[in-house]
Amino acid sequence: MTQESYILLRDFCQGHCLDEKFIYELQEVELVRIEKVGEAPAIPPDELQVLERMVRLHRDLDIGPQGLRAVQQLLDRMEHLQQEILELRRKVRRYE
Template sequence: MAQQELIVIETICTHYEIEVSFVDALSNLGLIEIRTIEQTRFIPEEKVADLEKMIRIHQDLQVNPEGIDVIFNLLRKVDSLQNELADTKSRLRRYKLENQ
């Protein structure tokens, strides 16, 4: 298994000028994965982009963590529906080609 890069939560909070409690709230809602190694808490590097989106939503739009949870759930549903629509269009094209 490849080693995963981890970033210390306090480093992220300092860089983005956010409170650790904000990251904790996101974690409690299941939006951010926090790993603890030897009493130091980390976020996987590949999850930082999602955290950055959440920070922008929070800071720019003044949305609380619960609101961010709702937004991300809606975005996942939109993505799922777009994938379903693309699949349906693809099947329809195949059907049209087979029946020409």
Template sequence: MQDTHLIPLPSLCTHYEIEMSFFDGLNDHGLIEIVSVEKTYCIHQDKIADLEKMIRLHQDLHLNVEGIDAVFNLLDKIDNLQTELMIAHNKLKRFEDF
């Protein structure tokens, strides 16, 4: 990872008006990966979209870290089921064409 692709967590705390302990909780539950660069904790910019979803769940729905973890696990299962359904649909379509 290049340092240019890392965003310092203190600036995210200021921008989103959220405590550093929230990010620590997300890291403890394996929802984000915090990287330390020169004594500054950072997150990779590719993970910002997921992080923003987590922040919205926390701020808008008042979910704690455990709730956010449950929501992301359910969303992951939904994505997997949709993929499996699409594969099954494509296989069925192949047989209907005969």
């Protein structure tokens, strides 16, 4: 990926009125990856959707980083189960 596609951590935090410490806490619980672009910490574009979801949950429901990790694990599990249901429905349709 090109450097231009990365979002500088400073810019993201300013745009969302966040303290950078919160993003580093999310990195500690392995919810987001922060990479260096030059000398500045930056967020890879593929992390942006998850990061924005975590920020919304944090603000709306006042959930801390550990709670957000649990929520993300549940969302991942739910997505996996939905995919499994779709696959099973396809198999059942073949035998109808």
